[in-house]
Amino acid sequence: MSAQLEISNLNKRFGGLVAVNDVSFTLRPGEVVGLLGPNGSGKTTVMNMISGALPSDGGQVRVGGVDITRMKPHRVAKHGVARTFQLVRPLPTLSVAENVLLSLAFGRKRHWGREARDLAEEKLAFVGLAGRGEEQVGNLTYIDQKRLEMARALASEPELLLLDEWLAGLNPSELRIGIDLVQHLQGQGMTVLLVEHIMEAVRALCSRCIVMSAGEVIAEGESGEVLQRPAVIKAYLGDDHA
Amino acid sequence: MKVQTAFALAAAVLVVLALAPLFIPDYWTGVLLGMTGYVTLATAWALFSGPTRYVSLATVAFFGVGAYTVAVLNEAMPYPMVLLCAAGIGMALALVVGLSTLRLAGVYFVIFTFGLAELVRQVVSWWEVNVTYTMGRYVFLPFEGRHIYWQLLALAAVTLLISWAIGRSRLGLALKAVGDDETVAAHAGVDVTRIKLLLFVISATIITLVGAIQAPRWTYIEPSIVFNPTVSFMTLIMALLGGAMRLWGPLVGAVPLFLLFEWLSVSFPDHFSIILGLLFILIVFVMPNGVLAKLEDLRKGGRA
Numbered sequence: 299m300s301a302q303l304e305i306s307n308l309n310k311r312f313g314g315l316v317a318v319n320d321v322s323f324t325l326r327p328g329e330v331v332g333l334l335g336p337n338g339s340g341k342t343t344v345m346n347m348i349s350g351a352l353p354s355d356g357g358q359v360r361v362g363g364v365d366i367t368r369m370k371p372h373r374v375a376k377h378g379v380a381r382t383f384q385l386v387r388p389l390p391t392l393s394v395a396e397n398v399l400l401s402l403a404f405g406r407k408r409h410w411g412r413e414a415r416d417l418a419e420e421k422l423a424f425v426g427l428a429g430r431g432e433e434q435v436g437n438l439t440y441i442d443q444k445r446l447e448m449a450r451a452l453a454s455e456p457e458l459l460l461l462d463e464w465l466a467g468l469n470p471s472e473l474r475i476g477i478d479l480v481q482h483l484q485g486q487g488m489t490v491l492l493v494e495h496i497m498e499a500v501r502a503l504c505s506r507c508i509v510m511s512a513g514e515v516i517a518e519g520e521s522g523e524v525l526q527r528p529a530v531i532k533a534y535l536g537d538d539h540a
Numbered sequence: 541m542k543v544q545t546a547f548a549l550a551a552a553v554l555v556v557l558a559l560a561p562l563f564i565p566d567y568w569t570g571v572l573l574g575m576t577g578y579v580t581l582a583t584a585w586a587l588f589s590g591p592t593r594y595v596s597l598a599t600v601a602f603f604g605v606g607a608y609t610v611a612v613l614n615e616a617m618p619y620p621m622v623l624l625c626a627a628g629i630g631m632a633l634a635l636v637v638g639l640s641t642l643r644l645a646g647v648y649f650v651i652f653t654f655g656l657a658e659l660v661r662q663v664v665s666w667w668e669v670n671v672t673y674t675m676g677r678y679v680f681l682p683f684e685g686r687h688i689y690w691q692l693l694a695l696a697a698v699t700l701l702i703s704w705a706i707g708r709s710r711l712g713l714a715l716k717a718v719g720d721d722e723t724v725a726a727h728a729g730v731d732v733t734r735i736k737l738l739l740f741v742i743s744a745t746i747i748t749l750v751g752a753i754q755a756p757r758w759t760y761i762e763p764s765i766v767f768n769p770t771v772s773f774m775t776l777i778m779a780l781l782g783g784a785m786r787l788w789g790p791l792v793g794a795v796p797l798f799l800l801f802e803w804l805s806v807s808f809p810d811h812f813s814i815i816l817g818l819l820f821i822l823i824v825f826v827m828p829n830g831v832l833a834k835l836e837d838l839r840k841g842g843r844a
Contacts (some may be wrong), residue, residue: 349727375729389720391785392713400717403710404729410710454729 301360302327302489303348303458308357310343310513317343319513320370321357325458330480330490332521335510336534341493342384344510345460348491349381350374361458376406380456382464384493387444388435388450395431398422398453399444405454441472448479459483459490465499474491477502477504496523509533542563554697561686565797573689573757575798580696581771582778582790584746588739588778590784591715597772598637598653602630602744604767606751608664611677619681623752630748631741634658638740642733654772661767668763669723676762683756690755700745703787714751715739716785752839773816774801781823783830792831 303325310318320342325331333341343420346352348359350371359367366374376444380401389397398418402409409417422431425445438446451459465476473496480490480503494500500507500521507524509517516525524530557576561569589596609626617625638646641652668674671725706712714735717725726732751766758765774797797819805812827834 327591351723351727361595370731371723371726372729372731375727381727383724387721387724389717389724391720392718396713400725400730401728403713406729408710450724450728 301325302329302362303345303491304358304360305348305391306360308344308347308359309349309355310352311342311355312427316513318347318354321510321513321515323508323515323518325491327457328487329506330484330488330492330503332504333491333493333510334495334500334530335516338512339508339510339533340513341488342462345381345462345491345493347537348374349379349460350446354400365501372404375401375404375454375456378406378455378457379460380451380454380458381460382444382447382451382462384466386440386447387436388443388446391434393431393433393456394422394427394433394435394438394446395419397435398431398449401450401453405456406529407455418453421453422446424452424482425449426475427457427534441468441475444476445479452483459488460493461490462493464492465494465496473499500525550700554693555739558690558693561689566569566685569685569793571802573685573692573754574802575779575795576689576692576696577754578774578778578798579791579794580699580750581747581775582782582794583696583699583703584750584785585775586779586790587699587706587746588736588743590779590786590789591712591719592736592739593719594642594736594740595650595776596653596740596743597650597769597776598656598744599747599772599775600767600769601653601657602633603751603771604657604664604763605630605633605660606753607755607758607761607766608746608751608763608780609675609748610681610752610755611679612680614681614755623749626752627745627749631745633800634741634744634750635737637744638737642736644739654769655768657769657772661763664767665763676760678760679756679758681756685757686751687834688757692750695746695749697754700791702742702746707787710736711735770816773820777816777820777823781831783828783832786830786832789830791834 306322308318308321321344326488333344335341343352347354350366350369350373354367358365361377361379364377366377369377385538389400391398395415395418398421399414402414402417419431422428425448427442427445427449433448435443448464465473468476477499483490492504504521506519507521508515509524509530516533517527517530546616560572562767563708564790581603585599588594607625610622612675613622613625615697641649644652713727714730717728717730718732718736722732755761778794778797780793783789804815806816
């Protein structure tokens with residue numbers, strides 16, 4: 299089967315700093331893969347280059363066989379890639395439903411009118427915000443803002459979902475809800491790239507992990523095994539623990 | 541049903557306004573004319589600047605270009621052609637300006653647009669002095685105040701209609717999203733650059749037409765008259781007072797402020813600018829989202 303996401307030799311420099319150095323990996327359709335690494339290792343930069351938020355300095359990103367390396371974010375979205383942001387970014391002048399309608403109206407199928415409103419309610423119900431479409435986003439709790447962020451991403455009907463620390467900052471019971479949601483998506487066949495620090499979530503969700511450190515991929519493989527490798531432990535905790 | 545009632549009401553008001561010059565003294569037709577001009581300017585300004593929050597001070601650049609085009613061409617071709625040319629020139633200028641500046645954000649955009657208005661004025665002055673050897677032009681068109689007023693009224697109605705249609709379209713939703721967070725809007729699939737440019741051009745073209753239609757009123761036109769920056773500031777403050785994010789906001793702001801400015805400029809011609817500035821500060825501090833939003837807040841507060 300062809301790869302859903304194929305990244306080859308991706309590079310990014312910020313001035314003299316090499317943020318991402320020759321990174322390559324692939325995701326098969328329906329796979330949930332963790333992208334791990336200590337702060338500053340380049341995970342979010344890789345995310346930003348996939349979603350088109352940042353231009354790359356070399357290398358290639360292919361989604362479903364199509365080269366999207368030089369595409370602007372709105373075109374990447376139309377090619378079936380959706381993302382959430384590390385810090386939630388609900389649109390405050392729009393209602394909860396309108397936040398979701400935006401992605402429906404400008405996503406892959408350009409829904410509008412009554413049909414779009416029904417679909418928006420459907421997406422909101424899926425993430426646990428049923429019947430709350432008319433509320434102001436400012437009144438939502440943190441977990442509900444995270445839910446909205448997810449609903450907005452799903453509303454563009456992606457084949458590849460990029461979750462940038464979507465589970466961060468949740469309390470244990472909320473975390474359980476969040477993990478269930480991602481598992482639910484997995485059950486529907488969604489391909490997910492998960493940038494995450496919470497190991498409990500990574501173990502529960504990801505069959506495979508890619509670990510980055512200082513801009514390079516230092517380990518890749520089955521989650522349980524990769525997290526035991528000395529190089530990975532060293533990257534996270536320093537030499538003494540390896 | 542509700543939409544139909546609103547439309548019927550708006551149409552009735554429009555008819556009354558259109559018939560008004562036949563029954564009122566010429567002075568008041570003049571006041572209505574000026575007021576309609578500013579209602580159109582403020583509504584057109586808010587089309588782009590309201591939802592996107594790109595505060596433009598280039599209003600008078602387009603307004604002046606419209607007026608000047610009529611001054612230059614009014615004897616060369618039939619009047620409808622002149623208006624068409626003015627709209628075309630305004631549109632072309634907006635495209636160039638939009639393409640080069642819409643990546644500027646916040647205060648840089650404000651300063652650029654303010655500078656643009658001044659630049660256009662200087663270029664026109666320089667051209668007239670050094671190339672055409674004319675400073676000041678006459679506009680000879682057989683229009684009375686009411687003829688100009690009727691044209692402006694039609695343009696105002698069309699502008700409100702455009703604003704209404706955009707407000708309920710996916711374009712309107714995208715514009716609000718752009719105003720909130722351009723990055724999120726882009727990742728939701730919105731071509732941010734294109735819709736900003738589109739709205740800037742629509743807004744600027746209407747503003748250019750307001751200038752073009754009003755040109756015959758002055759009879760004598762020169763750059764310092766039609767490129768007066770006060771026009772930009774008044775448009776801005778009117779839209780802010782009423783609320784630039786709402787369909788009727790700019791109108792609600794423009795009507796009372798126009799009357800106030802009329803009275804002030806007659807009664808206190810020397811202190812006009814100071815009062816304008818103070819009013820500006822007051823509005824931004826007391827009701828940054830406009831009168832309509834303030835009223836809504838008060839109503840909600842009363843209920844709670």
